Amino acid sequence: xxxxxxxxxxxxxxxKSECITVxxxxxxxxxxxxxxxxxxxxxxxxxxxxxxxxxxxLCFDPPPWLQVAYGGAAxxxxxxxxxxxxACGYNCKNAAGVVACAQTPAGACAAGPNNKVVCADPPPEVxxxxxxxxxxxxxxxxxQTVACGYGCVLSGGVLxxxxxxxxxxxTREGVPVCFDPDKHVICAGGTxxxxxxxxxxxxxxxxxxxxxxxxxxxxxAKTPQGTCDSQGTSEPVCFDPxxxxxxxxxxxxxxxx
Numbered sequence: 648x649x650x651x652x653x654x655x656x657x658x659x660x661x662x663k664s665e666c667i668t669v670x671x672x673x674x675x676x677x678x679x680x681x682x683x684x685x686x687x688x689x690x691x692x693x694x695x696x697x698x699x700x701x702x703x704x705l706c707f708d709p710p711p712w713l714q715v716a717y718g719g720a721a722x723x724x725x726x727x728x729x730x731x732x733x734a735c736g737y738n739c740k741n742a743a744g745v746v747a748c749a750q751t752p753a754g755a756c757a758a759g760p761n762n763k764v765v766c767a768d769p770p771p772e773v774x775x776x777x778x779x780x781x782x783x784x785x786x787x788x789x790x791q792t793v794a795c796g797y798g799c800v801l802s803g804g805v806l807x808x809x810x811x812x813x814x815x816x817x818t819r820e821g822v823p824v825c826f827d828p829d830k831h832v833i834c835a836g837g838t839x840x841x842x843x844x845x846x847x848x849x850x851x852x853x854x855x856x857x858x859x860x861x862x863x864x865x866x867x868a869k870t871p872q873g874t875c876d877s878q879g880t881s882e883p884v885c886f887d888p889x890x891x892x893x894x895x896x897x898x899x900x901x902x903x904x
Contacts, residue, residue: 662677662678662693663677664676664677664689664693665677665679665689666679667679667681667687667689668681668684668687669681669684669685669686669687670684670685670686674687674688674689675689676688676689676690676691676695676706677689677690677691677692677693677695677697678690678695678696678697678706679697680697680698680699680704680706681699681704682699682702682703682704683702686702686703686704687704688704688705688706689706690706690707690708691706691708692708692709692711694708694709694713694714694721694723694724695707695708695709695724696723696724696725696726696735697735698726698728698733698735700726700728700733701730701731701733705726705733705734705735706735707724707726707734707735707736707748709721709724709750709751710750710751710771712771712774712899712900712901712902713751713752713774715896715899715900716771716774716775716778716781716896716900717774717778717779718778718779718896720779721752722737722752724736724737724748725737725739725748726739727739727740727741727746727748728746729741729744729746731744732744732745732746733746734746734747734748735748736748736749736750736754737749737750737751737752737754738752738754738755738756738766739756740756740757740758740764740766741758741764742758742759742762742763742764743758743762744762745762745763745764746764747764747765747766748766749766749767749768749784750766750768751768751769751774752781753768753769753773753774753781753782753783753784754766754767754768754769754783754784754795755767755783755784755785755786755795756786756795757786757788757793757795758793759788759791759792759793760791760792760793761791765786765793765794765795766795767784767786767794767795767796767808767810768784769781769782769784769797769810769811770810770811770830771830771900771901772811772830772833772834772897772900772901773811773812773833774900775833775834775894775896775897775898775899775900775901776833776834776837776838776840776894776897777838778896782797782812784796784797784808785797785799786799787799787801787806787808788806789801789804789806790804792804792805792806793806794806794807794808795808796808796809796810797809797810797811797812797814798812798814798815798816799816800816800817800818800823801823802818802821802822802823803818803821803822803823805821805822805823806823807823807824807825808825809825809826809827810825810827811827811828811833813827813828813833813836813840813842813843814826814827814828814843815842815843815844815845815854816845817845817847817852817854818852819847819851819852820850824845824852824854825854826843826845826854826855828840828841828843828869828870829869829870829890830901831890831891831893831901831903832869832870832871832890833897834892834893834894834897834898834901834903835890835891835892835893836871836893837893837894837897840871841856841871843855843856843867844856844858846858846860846865846867848860848863848865849862849863849864849865850863851863851864851865852865853865853866853867854867855867855868855869855873856868856869856870856871856873857873857874857875857885858875858883859875859876859877859883859885860877860883861877861879861880861881861882861883862880862881862882864881864882864883865883866882866883866884866885867885868885868886868887869885869887870887870888870890872887872888872890873885873886873887873888874886
């Protein structure tokens with residue numbers, strides 16, 4: 648549990664909700680902003696943020712589960728504007744008048760082709776395992792393509808990344824193929840989650856666990872405890888038992904507790 652003194656200090660520092668007057672009535676929430684008293688918006692959570700920009704109001708609230716993952720002290724988001732376009736979140740980037748932000752602190756954004764900004768975020772289960780030490784995503788660029796994630800690979804001019812640090816990417820016929828374990832597998836395995844593998848067979852590629860082949864067919868289990876039977880005559884038959892357990896914090900983050 649959180650120490651009493653720390654909990655009291657965090658409570659005292661928490662932003663207070665407020666209400667402001669706009670045309671047609673009042674709006675209430677956090678970090679409220681108004682544009683000439685006509686338009687007004689407020690963030691819905693204490694960790695939210697609002698920005699008044701060129702007569703409009705932009706508000707952003709981090710995902711509710713983020714506070715659970717960080718033990719109630721998630722980093723505050725920020726807003727970025729180039730004078731016209733604006734966005735709020737994390738690790739914001741601007742590309743020739745286009746502004747975009749990641750939705751979580753370990754997310755990443757990069758300027759892409761055609762004045763676009765590409766962003767990606769780790770899924771909740773990654774934060775549930777690593778908390779404040781969640782590995783940041785990275786972005787790679789090749790010619791007119793940008794991809795963000797983990798373990799990004801380039802093959803045949805195509806970029807691809809895994810969504811979690813536990814995923815894997817391989818190539819089939821020069822095209823990247825990526826596989827990530829299920830969220831329940833990651834919560835149950837924690838930082839020691841077994842990394843899947845990819846297997847090439849008869850010109851085919853399959854990724855997962857305990858892959859098996861029958862003739863030219865190939866299949867893999869989706870969990871480390873899964874099995875694949877290769878005694879049939881047409882294709883492997885795989886079975887995955889239910890995945891249970893895991894750290895309480897991770898289960899709360901993915902909504903399984």
